[in-house]
Amino acid sequence: MRRVAVTGMGVVSPLGNSAGEAFAAARAGRSAVHRLDVPFAHRISAPLGATVAFNGADHFDPPQLRMLDRVSQFALVAARQALADAQPALAEADRHRAGIFIGTGMGGIGSIDDGYQTLYGEDSDRIKPFLVLTGMHNAPAAWIGIEQHWSGPNLSYSTACSSSAVAIGEAWLRIARGDIDMALAGGTEAPLCFGSLKAWEALRTVASLDVADPSASCKPFSRNRSGMVLGEGAALLVLEPWDRALARGATIHGELAGYGLFTDAGHITRPSAAGQAAALRAALQSAGMAADEVDAINAHGTGTPANDGIETAAIKEVFGSRASRIPISATKALHGHLLGATSALECVLSLMAMQHSVALPTMHLQQADPACDLDYVPNAAREGVTVRSMLSSSFAFGGTNAVLALRAAG
CATH class of the missing domain: 3.40.47.10 (Thiolase/Chalcone synthase)
Structure with missing residues (x-):
């Protein structure tokens, strides 16, 4: 089994839109949890979330945006960051040895929620033509493959809260045993739409609002904890064999x-x-x-x-x-x-x-x-x-x- 190096990291998150920004906020204990300022907030018992400061128009042109749910936008930007960090210089002939492994629990739920609100809430017989493509769980991985022209394994994993750990682990396994020589692995999620928030609320797993300090509403391991707060974002890693990373002089962030x-x-x-x-x-x-x-x-x-x-x-x-x-x-x-x-x-x-x-x-x-x-x-x-x-x-x-x-x- 080959050792596996992490040579690139990309992050779009509530704590910041780079690995360095996110780490600095976590180190300082700065919470990104806040009251949601959305039109349907009054219909949520605890209108809380951890949102990303992100405008898709800064990264994609209008025709692209029509095809991309927020979940795919996050993934594409995180992938670009991770590859810019790793600088893999992958030759065209080697792209079939590069794989994409993405985890997502809810896929393009925002697009689906929006489409169904139009269909049922507005009693309309028309729906956006790309709803299937924006809503499907494998869309983020597919779009990364298309953008990077990587033709190796392109796989999506949906195991709820462990989805991206499974994606990273499965990528590690394939590199370690020599199936591929590079991977983009991680996860993406954009669940902060009305239907999703109401569904999680019904499950009774979300935190109660801390009235004194909404940013402190999620309290892991504390006796007065009441639940989780949903967040959104993406994080991707570039993985490659340790010896290959050393040979090309890559910066190694750590070993998986x-x-x-x-x-x-x-x-x-x-x-x-x-x-x-x-x-x-x-x-x-x-x-x-x-x-x-x-x-x-x-x-x-x-x-x-x-x-x-x-x-x-x-x-x-x-x-x-x-x-x-x-x-x-x-x-x-x-x-x-x-x-x-x-x-x-x-x-x-x-x-x-x-x-x-x-x-x-x-x-x-x-x-x-x-x-x-x-x-x-x-x-x-x-x-x-x-x-x-x-x-x-x-x-x-x-x-x-x-x-x-x-x-x-x-």
């Missing part, structure tokens, strides 16, 4: 060392500590990493009452008495839950945390929860921390648990 995938197969929404623990162990095993080598964990940490306690139990099961000495960060308090794109954004933040020797903060941890009694790096980044290896966890509705194992470059 392993990938664990395990399905609860128990309940569609209720998480399983045993299933999460199995995914953590699988990631360690695939990376050849001992449990005592892990210097930090980027937790799934949604802020929902059920998830955080179960995730804590899973970490304890895998790491035993050492669990309390591992810094654990939950950055969804700041950038919201980007559903299928969250794993990729958290992977980027984890790689940069290792580069800068910092453990990112779990913000808004106001009240200690006896069921969540580990070191969650509460309310401020921890500087000067040696982080040579870490795990980034993603656990999903449907029970597909995916964990990425990362090592620092060098």
Whole structure:
């Protein structure tokens, strides 16, 4: 198996529209969660979201925009950034050895929601001609392939909240075993439309509004947590064999060392500590990493009452008495839950945390929860921390648990 290097990173996120901007905001504990200023806000019980400062017209001409849902716009811009960062200089003859692996939980839900509002709400018999193309889940990956002329595997993954972790892990596997020589891997999501927000509200997983400070509404691992806040955005990585990256003098941001995938197969929404623990162990095993080598964990940490306690139990099961000495960060308090794109954004933040020797903060941890009694790096980044290896966890509705194992470059 070949070692896999991360040589490019692209980010369009609520925390900023580059990897550096997003990391700086997370390090400073600046929350992007806010009250939504939208016409339908009065019809949402807790009109909260983490939105991206993004205008598609800055990146695409009008004919392109008619074909692109916001979810594809995010992905294309993040892909451009990642490739500009990696500078892969891929020869035309090698493009069939380059693959695209994109995760998204809801695809072009904004276009679908808009189309159905026209069809049903306005009692119209006409609908936009490109609705199928803008709404389909594989549109972001397809458009990246078209723009970059990469003719290798082009795959889309939809495993709810772990979608982009699965996409990155599957790309890692194909590079590690020699199937391809380069990949763009990550995720994209744009779920902040009326229908989507109402659906998540009905599921009773979203956070209550913190009236005193709306930006603090998501409180992972805190006793008074009430749920997650939806976010939007995209994050993509360029992956390639370690030896190839060294030979061409690429900047290596870190190593994607392993990938664990395990399905609860128990309940569609209720998480399983045993299933999460199995995914953590699988990631360690695939990376050849001992449990005592892990210097930090980027937790799934949604802020929902059920998830955080179960995730804590899973970490304890895998790491035993050492669990309390591992810094654990939950950055969804700041950038919201980007559903299928969250794993990729958290992977980027984890790689940069290792580069800068910092453990990112779990913000808004106001009240200690006896069921969540580990070191969650509460309310401020921890500087000067040696982080040579870490795990980034993603656990999903449907029970597909995916964990990425990362090592620092060098």
